[in-house]
Amino acid sequence: MVLGLKVYDKHQAEAERQAALHAARQEAINLLTLDYRTVDQDVNRVLNGATGRFRDEFASRTADLEKFMSQAKSTSQGQVQSAGVVSIDDDSAEVLVVADQTVRGEQSKQPLSRHYRLSMGLERHGERWLVSKIGYVG
Numbered sequence: 797m798v799l800g801l802k803v804y805d806k807h808q809a810e811a812e813r814q815a816a817l818h819a820a821r822q823e824a825i826n827l828l829t830l831d832y833r834t835v836d837q838d839v840n841r842v843l844n845g846a847t848g849r850f851r852d853e854f855a856s857r858t859a860d861l862e863k864f865m866s867q868a869k870s871t872s873q874g875q876v877q878s879a880g881v882v883s884i885d886d887d888s889a890e891v892l893v894v895a896d897q898t899v900r901g902e903q904s905k906q907p908l909s910r911h912y913r914l915s916m917g918l919e920r921h922g923e924r925w926l927v928s929k930i931g932y933v934g
Contacts, residue, residue, distance in 0.1 A: 801809065803829050804889075806831055807934040808885075812884060813881050813884055813889075815885075815925055816881060816889040816920075816925045817863050817879055817880070817891060817919050817927065818925075819845065819924070819925035820879060820889075820891035820893055820916045820918060820919060820927065821879050821888070821893060822845060823842070823845040823846065823876060823916065823927045824876055824879075824893045824895045824912075824914060825835055825874045825875070825876060825895075825900065825917070826838070826841045826842045826874075827842050827896040828872060828874025828875075828912070829862075829872060829874040829932075830865060830871070830872050830896055831865075831871045831872075832865040832866050832868070832869050832870050832871065833925070835861070835862045836862070836874055837863050837930070838860045838861070839854075839861070842854060843855060843914075843920075845927055846926055846927050846928070847919055847924060847927070847928050848919065848925035848926075848928035848929070849928060849929060850917075850927055850928050850930055858909070865887060866884075868902060868903060869901060869902035870899065870900070870901040870902075871899070871900050871901075872897050872898065872899045872900070873897065873898045873904045874895055874896070874897045875895060875896050875897075875898075875913075876893055876894070876895045877894045877895060877896060878893075878894045879891055879892065879893040879894065880892055882915075882928060886920065887919060887920045888917065888918065888920065889917075889918040889920075889922055890907065890915065890917055890918070890926065891901075891915075891916045891918060892913065892914070892915055892916075892933065893912075893913075893914045893916055894912070894913050895911075895912045895914065896909065896910065896911055896912070897909070897910040898910075910920055911934040912932065913934075914931070914932060914933065915930070915931040915932075915933050916929070916930050917929035917930075920934070
């Protein structure tokens with residue numbers, strides 16, 4: 797019986813790691829993939845995967861973001877290169893994400909490529925992992 801519980805706990809812990817990892821990867825893609833033609837939907841997608849201070853800060857900047865993207869006719873595409881769970885417990889996790897972003901706009905002839913290393917703090921809300929903070933790793 798004890799062996800069965802240990803195996804179950806191990807599988808449950810791995811499932812939680814994978815769920816937190818998936819949430820962080822998806823939020824990075826959502827954050828880095830924006831299109832001036834669908835910016836309202838894109839912003840809502842980011843907010844749907846966010847909570848706490850990160851959600852509040854992002855929500856407070858959406859009007860400026862929408863204005864800038866519309867004026868520049870800007871689009872961006874994000875792609876996660878790698879990600880890994882640094883730490884996790886029952887209610888929180890820290891995930892490092894390495895991602896690239898390609899930005900295009902009406903003013904530039906060539907796309908601009910950016911490379912990000914993000915430290916993402918996540919909080920568990922019910923069955924969902926939501927991003928509560930994002931920091932840039934030097």
